[in-house]
Amino acid sequence: MSWTDERIEQLRSMWEKGLTASQIADELGGVSRNAVIGKAHRLGLKSRPSPVKATDAKLAKPAKSPAAPKPAAAPPRAAVPAAPRPAAPPPKPEPRPAVAAPPTPDGAAPVPKPDAPRIVSIGPGGFIRQGPGDQQAPIPPAPPRRLVPAKPSPEIADKTSLLDLNDRICRWPMGHPGEPDFHFCGEAVNPGFPYCVEHCGRAYQAQLPRGTRRPPPPPPFGGPRVR
Structure with missing residues (x-):
């Protein structure tokens, strides 16, 4: 509609x-x-x-219920002091039995054993850690020693040794290093070289011209075998 x-x-x-x-x-x-x-x-x-x-x-609004009468308060009671309790005596520690130390074979005074057990702590890897009582006092360092040079052997008493080498003397070795009289030349060096004039002639040799060079000797038994 x-x-x-x-x-x-x-x-x-x-x-x-x-x-x-x-x-x-x-x-x-x-x-x-x-x-x-x-x-x-x-x-x-x-x-x-x-x-x-x-x-x-x-x-939905609830009706108000009549207020209930409050109970009458009880009269306060007089505080009565409580009687002090007698203090109990502290317990007495039980005496530990004395452990007799075994006699020493040399007749010395026995060393008393400590009452507290020793605790051993095992660290990683199986090693035993040290406790506070197991640590030792640090060892004081030894006094510095005075280095005294060794006396040279009679064979090289008046010859140039390894400790005497410098830039001004010849370094040409004389003898074998295993021999007792092994030493160095000790003469004045040729300027610009580590050896003296005589040993420079032996250490540095001029090469011959290419055309006058001798061929190397043939190898023994016809040369190396080829496998």
Whole structure:
């Protein structure tokens, strides 16, 4: 059913009288409650609080129960001091039995054993850690010794040894290092060389021209075998 001007005026009058949307729908006929609410909203009518919520709030509010009378307070009791208890004597420690030390074979005084057991701690890898009582005092360092050069053997007493070498004397070895009279030349060096003039002639030899060089001797037995 369409909304005519007459039905709109009826809706306005019943809305202003305070009728609910369901009552207005029943009076108009042919419309639902939601249609009445939507039309009132579109017409800009004044909104009203929901009667259902107000009724529910009144029903949900509990009634106040009469206050129960408070019990009468008991009269204060006089404080009676408690009698002091006698202090119990501390327990006496039990004496430990004395352990007799075994006699020493040389007749010396026996060394008393400590009462506390020795705790051994095993560290990673199986080694035994030292306790505070097992650590020894640090050993003081020995006094510095004065290095005294060894006396040379009689074979090289007046010859140049390894300790006597420098840049100004010849370093040509004389003899075999395993022999007791092994020494060095000791003469003045040839300027710019580590040896003297005589030993420079033996250490540095000029090569012959390429055409006058002798071929190397043939290897024995016809040369090396090729496998």
